Amino acid sequence: MTGAQAVIASLQAAGVEYVFGYPGGQAVKLFDALFESDITFILSRHEQAAVHEADGYARVTGKPGVVLVTSGPGATNTVTGIATAYMDSVPLVVITAQVPTTVIGTDSFQEADIFGVTLPVVKHSYLLREARELPETFAEAFHVASTGRPGPVLIDVPSDVAGQELEFTWPETVNIPSYKPTVKGNAKQVRKAAALIGEARKPLVIAGGGVVSANASEALAALVDTMQIPVVCTLMGKTALPSAHPLNLGHVGMHGSKYANEAIAQCDLLICVGTHLSDRVTGRIAHFAERARVIHIDIDPAEIGKVLPADVPIVGDVAGVLADIVEALSAQKAQPQSKDWLAELAEWKERWPFYSTAVEEGRTGIIPEDVVMELSRQLAGTRSIVTTEVGQHQMWAAQFMERETPRSFITSGGLGTMGFGFPAALGASLANPDDQVVCIAGDGSLQMNIQEMATALEAGANVKVLLMNNSALGMVHQWQTLFNNKRFMATEFSANPDFVALAAAYGWQAARVEDPSSVAAAIETMLAAEGCYLLDVVIPRDANVYPMVPPGGATADAVGAIDLAVGAVRLGLERHEVRQVGEVNEEGEGGL
Amino acid sequence: MRHVMSVLVQNKPGVLSRVTGLVSRRGFNIDSLSVAPTEDPTKSRITAVVEAEDVAYEQITKQLNKLVCVHKITDLTEDEAIERELVLFRVAVEPERRSEVIEIANVFRAKIVDVGHKSLTIEATGTQSKLAGLEELLKPYNLAEITRTGVTAITRSAK
Numbered sequence: 001m002t003g004a005q006a007v008i009a010s011l012q013a014a015g016v017e018y019v020f021g022y023p024g025g026q027a028v029k030l031f032d033a034l035f036e037s038d039i040t041f042i043l044s045r046h047e048q049a050a051v052h053e054a055d056g057y058a059r060v061t062g063k064p065g066v067v068l069v070t071s072g073p074g075a076t077n078t079v080t081g082i083a084t085a086y087m088d089s090v091p092l093v094v095i096t097a098q099v100p101t102t103v104i105g106t107d108s109f110q111e112a113d114i115f116g117v118t119l120p121v122v123k124h125s126y127l128l129r130e131a132r133e134l135p136e137t138f139a140e141a142f143h144v145a146s147t148g149r150p151g152p153v154l155i156d157v158p159s160d161v162a163g164q165e166l167e168f169t170w171p172e173t174v175n176i177p178s179y180k181p182t183v184k185g186n187a188k189q190v191r192k193a194a195a196l197i198g199e200a201r202k203p204l205v206i207a208g209g210g211v212v213s214a215n216a217s218e219a220l221a222a223l224v225d226t227m228q229i230p231v232v233c234t235l236m237g238k239t240a241l242p243s244a245h246p247l248n249l250g251h252v253g254m255h256g257s258k259y260a261n262e263a264i265a266q267c268d269l270l271i272c273v274g275t276h277l278s279d280r281v282t283g284r285i286a287h288f289a290e291r292a293r294v295i296h297i298d299i300d301p302a303e304i305g306k307v308l309p310a311d312v313p314i315v316g317d318v319a320g321v322l323a324d325i326v327e328a329l330s331a332q333k334a335q336p337q338s339k340d341w342l343a344e345l346a347e348w349k350e351r352w353p354f355y356s357t358a359v360e361e362g363r364t365g366i367i368p369e370d371v372v373m374e375l376s377r378q379l380a381g382t383r384s385i386v387t388t389e390v391g392q393h394q395m396w397a398a399q400f401m402e403r404e405t406p407r408s409f410i411t412s413g414g415l416g417t418m419g420f421g422f423p424a425a426l427g428a429s430l431a432n433p434d435d436q437v438v439c440i441a442g443d444g445s446l447q448m449n450i451q452e453m454a455t456a457l458e459a460g461a462n463v464k465v466l467l468m469n470n471s472a473l474g475m476v477h478q479w480q481t482l483f484n485n486k487r488f489m490a491t492e493f494s495a496n497p498d499f500v501a502l503a504a505a506y507g508w509q510a511a512r513v514e515d516p517s518s519v520a521a522a523i524e525t526m527l528a529a530e531g532c533y534l535l536d537v538v539i540p541r542d543a544n545v546y547p548m549v550p551p552g553g554a555t556a557d558a559v560g561a562i563d564l565a566v567g568a569v570r571l572g573l574e575r576h577e578v579r580q581v582g583e584v585n586e587e588g589e590g591g592l
Numbered sequence: 593m594r595h596v597m598s599v600l601v602q603n604k605p606g607v608l609s610r611v612t613g614l615v616s617r618r619g620f621n622i623d624s625l626s627v628a629p630t631e632d633p634t635k636s637r638i639t640a641v642v643e644a645e646d647v648a649y650e651q652i653t654k655q656l657n658k659l660v661c662v663h664k665i666t667d668l669t670e671d672e673a674i675e676r677e678l679v680l681f682r683v684a685v686e687p688e689r690r691s692e693v694i695e696i697a698n699v700f701r702a703k704i705v706d707v708g709h710k711s712l713t714i715e716a717t718g719t720q721s722k723l724a725g726l727e728e729l730l731k732p733y734n735l736a737e738i739t740r741t742g743v744t745a746i747t748r749s750a751k
Contacts, residue, residue, distance in 0.1 A: 115606060119613050124660040127605065144660055178602060178663040302654035305647075 003131035004029035004162040007095065008037045010138035013170040014093075016066050018042055018057060018430055020050040024070020025110060027097035029162040031068075042430065042459050045451035047074050049423040051081020052449070055090050056424030057431045059410045060385055062215065064091040064145045065427065071097045072110030075156075076117060080417060083121040085152040087414025088236060089213055091145040092152035093138075100160035101129060115156050123151030131164035136171055143174040148181030149300040150213055181299060185316035185324055193271075193295045193312045194328035200269035202341040203229045206252065206281070209236025209413065210274015210298060216319035217241060217406045220273065223322050227329065228336035229271070230345055232260040234281050235398050236413040237274070243402040249345065250354075253281040254549045255395040258561035259348035261549070264289050265556055266344075272296040272310075274318045276303045278414065287554035297321050351565050354399050358568035365540040366516045368393065368468055372400040374520050375438065375466060378527055384436040385410060385428045389421035389445030392474035395545040397440045419448025422465060426452060429461040436527060437462065443469045443496055453506035456532050464526050465534040470541045471496050478544045479551075482559075492541070503534040512536040546570055594623075595649050596675060596745050599638040599656060600663040603629050607661045611638055614655055620644055624677075624742030635663065639744045668745040675745040679723050681730055682737040684711040693733050700726045711736060 001009065007030055011019065020042045023031045034041055044050035047069045054065025065085075069078055075096040085092045098104065099111045115127045124144045126137050141153040197203060211220055217240055224231055224247050231241050232252035241248045252260040261283075264270065270292040275281070282288040285307055296303075296310035297318050304313040314321050355369055372393075379386070386401055387410040388394040394411055403409045410428055412420040425439035446467055456463050470477075477491040503510035509529050513522040519537065526535045546560025547570075559572040601607045608627055615622055623641040630637050644652060653665045668675065685693050690712060697704060702716035716726055720743065727738065 116609070119606075119610060120617055125606075129605075149658075176660060179660045300658065302651065302658055306651060 001166065001168050002029065002033070002162065003134055003157070003164045003166060004033040006131065006134045006166055006168045007138070007157060007162065008033040008039065009168055010135055010170065011039060011066060012037060014138065014142045015063070018054075019066045019068050020044060020054040020057075020427065021068035022047050022050055022070065022074055024072075024074045024097065026099055026159040027068065027070040027074070029159060030095070030097060030157065041068075042455065044423070044455050046449065047077035048081050048419065049449045049452045049455070051078045051092070051094065052084065052417075052420045052423035053427035053452075053455070054092055055081065055085050055420070056387065056410055056427030058085075058090050058092060058427075059424070060407050060428045061431045062213070062407070064093050064142055067092065067094040069094075069096055070110065071099055071114075072112045074110075075114035076112050079118060079121065082118055082152045082154065084412050084415045084417040084420055086121045086123065088209060088412065089150050090152065091150035093141050093145055094152060094154045096154065096156050097162070098127070098156045098158040101158045102160065104158065114154065118154050121152070122154050123149075125154040125156070127156045128158065128161045131161050131166040134161070134166060135168055139171045139174050140176060144176070144179060148179075149210075182301070182315045183299075183317045183320065185297070185314045185321035187324075189312055189314045190321065190324045191328050193314060194325050194332060194334065196269055196293055196295060196312060197227055197229070197271070197325065198329060198332055198334035199337075201337050202266060202268040203227065203271065203338060204263050204267035204269065204292070205229050205231040205271045205273055206234065206264065206275055207231055207237040207240035207273050208234045208275025210318050211237055211240035212406050214274060214299065214318045215406065216274070216322055219319045219322035219326070221245070223326050226326060226336070227334065228338045228342060230263060230338070230342060232256070232263060234275050234278070234413070235411060238398060238409045239403045239406045242404045244404070249349070251398045253278070253555075254283070255399065255545050255547065256555075257354050257399070258352035258547055258558060259345060261555035261558060262348055262352075263345060265291070267292045270294050272298075272308070273322070274298055277307050282307065282555075283549045283557070284552060284554040287556065352561050352563055354562075356562050356564065356568055359562050359570060366514070366519060366537060368396050368539045368543050369400055370516070371466070371468065371519055371523075371537055371539070372396045372440065374523055375440070376400060376402045378520075378523055379436060379438070382436055383432075383434065384408065384438065385425070385432060387411065387421040387425040387428060387437070387439045389439070389441045390416045390418045391442045391445060392478060392543070392545050393440050393442045393468040395475075396468075399545075401440075418445040420445075422446060422463075423449050423452045423455075425463045425465075426456050426459065426461050429463050430459060433462065436464070438464045438466055438527075440466050440468065442474060443467060443471060443493065443499070444473045450502070453503065453508055453532070457507050461532065462530075463532050464529070466523070466526070467499060467534060467536045468539050469496070469499065469536050470539045470543065472541045474541070474543070475545070477541065481542070481544065482548070483550070499534060499536040508532045508534055510534040510536065512538065514538045593643070593645065593649070594669065595642050595644060596668040596673065596743055597640045597642060597653070598666040598668050598745060599640065600630070600665070601636050601638060602661040602663070603634050603636040604661060607636065608638065610659055610661060611656060612640075614659065615640070615642065615652060618652055618655060620648070620652060624740070626742040626744045639668075639742070641743050666747070668747065672748050673745050674748055675719055675743055676717055677720055677723060677740055677743045678715065678717045679727075679738060679740040680705070681714045681716070681727070681735060682711050683714065683730055683733050684736040685733040689733060693730065696726070696729050702726065
């Protein structure tokens with residue numbers, strides 16, 4: 001068979017159902033080989049969106065998403081998508097066509113060194129030189145993408161290689177001597193961790209995206225249930241435990257609840273599970289978990305000790321390590337000692353709620369938090385996936401969207417890619433066609449990949465878009481409100497399209513809601529609709545996400561938390577307005 | 593602190609840029625670099641000298657170890673390693689003082705590898721401190737050009 005046929009045969013051997021992408025000159029042979037295969041090809045309207053679609057598919061299934069694009073601009077358009085997947089450890093195999101090997105390096109038409117361009121944002125990459133390397137390369141690529149800490153792998157396929165003949169045999173096993181991720185946690189470290197957990201009075205777990213990607217939610221629940229350890233979740237770790245789990249304190253970090261951040265400040269033992277401790281989580285690192293000893297569990301040794309020194313580092317698959325710790329705890333007959341701690345946390349939760357109707361009195365228009373809570377109520381108990389774009393709506397979703405199952409909340413955490421959520425919803429919907437898939441979007445983000453409305457319809461996807469429309473880039477607008485004396489530079493749109501008419505032009509169903517009392521019914525109509533539906537929810541520009549840890553600040557510096565003990569007010573808003581973004585604090589750490 | 597980092601890698605295209613790119617991306621400067629295949633032609637050895645505090649150095653090595661193309665990283669900074677570098681000096685010395693230069697070269701067990709009308713070329717190998725000493729002595733004789741290979745290193749045999 002030809003190299004192109006071998007590419008498709010490799011994808012079939014790897015069990016690929018969907019390929020997302022966009023054709024082009026150098027990719028013609030590859031696309032021709034797809035013609036006869038049973039793989040479904042999803043034709044996006046932009047290569048960046050194709051990668052996000054494959055990414056959404058990968059995040060909800062745990063299987064690698066596959067992308068096929070042409071050379072040059074087709075390849076460079078994938079870069080943001082690849083970087084997004086890299087930052088959030090999502091398995092992808094991205095196949096880029098390349099100009100023939102004979103003209104590589106001559107600036108030929110649609111030539112780009114995509115291997116070089118993507119080096120910093122891939123887990124691994126290949127430039128094929130000969131067709132006979134092809135089966136092994138593809139087998140390796142799928143193996144590397146989906147084992148250890150998952151990530152994107154790129155394969156650049158010159159068009160002459162796609163035309164070469166080869167004998168195709170799919171390797172049954174993959175053996176890369178220089179790539180052997182550590183899966184089993186060190187037994188001694190596991191015992192040390194169990195000993196620390198056994199004696200902790202104020203233990204706390206911080207669960208990251210690694211819990212979700214390692215399918216470790218049950219193992220985590222087993223540990224925290226046995227030892228009665230409360231859990232805070234990072235943005236990527238949102239579905240690590242069901243939102244309704246009694247020990248789940250929810251979202252932590254820059255827009256986390258005051259009680260979750262306070263739990264980190266006060267705990268005596270912090271168990272970091274599958275998290276890289278982003279600056280968006282820790283705030284000023286010098287004041288993060290100051291009173292705590294630290295256990296850090298991660299499949300990636302480089303994450304341990306990177307920003308926070310660990311007393312007990314454990315490298316390994318988090319599901320296995322958590323199970324080993326539970327076993328060690330049972331061997332030492334450890335008993336939970338967190339009763340007083342849990343009582344204290346329950347008090348904080350009462351005192352500093354995320355939301356209080358009393359505080360919201362006097363606000364006009366639709367309150368964004370109410371919209372998210374209403375969607376959450378209506379989705380409760382159904383099989384559903386929520387994706388988000390990036391910005392204020394994303395943080396409200398993180399705060400108020402209740403989720404029950406792992407992989408049911410999809411968001412760009414690390415790179416914060418606007419334009420991710422909508423195509424990701426499309427990929428998620430193809431993977432789980434029976435689930436209700438809702439993308440919570442902002443009007444800024446949605447317009448970064450709005451052309452995928454056509455893709456969605458063509459692919460027969462069933463996607464709902466809940467557009468939180470404030471005709472502004474809300475999060476930056478919020479920073480300008482708080483830190484730049486309301487100098488709104490480049491954050492207000494004066495000529496947004498009529499999104500309902502636009503959706504209709506794409507063949508979507510759509511409606512607009514401006515009256516707070518109509519929100520619930522509008523969401524109900526959206527969720528009941530067959531096929532794609534956009535709901536344009538008009539929200540005020542001046543709504544801010546609270547609480548907020550000021551950039552560069554410690555979590556204790558958070559402003560805007562509600563404190564019911566001093567009356568229904570948001571704390572600290574006045575004192576903060578003078579602080580400038582980017583200010584260097586006394587420890588010399590930069591601002592942003 | 594100065595570290596001599598010996599990185600055993602797959603002998604494949606793009607591996608060098610992957611390794612050096614990662615080091616510079618994480619904010620470190622490579623002071624010197626030498627690369628060549630090993631006794632096993634499928635593997636190459638990159639010897640790089642970097643300046644980094646211990647915690648930062650540990651982070652670089654952890655990040656490098658994550659690369660699929662990296663087999664193994666050894667820190668050859670310790671006393672248990674032999675370090676060598678090769679330097680070529682072009683000395684534009686006037687003919688009447690050439691013998692002095694040759695004498696200096698002999699003391700350092702360096703070789704004269706080329707002689708012309710206006711200059712002679714010396715090849716020297718050794719540790720960086722020995723080579724620095726030689727360079728210092730050659731300076732007064734009009735040192736026109738220096739080229740060096742960068743450090744390579746190997747662990748000492750077990751005694």
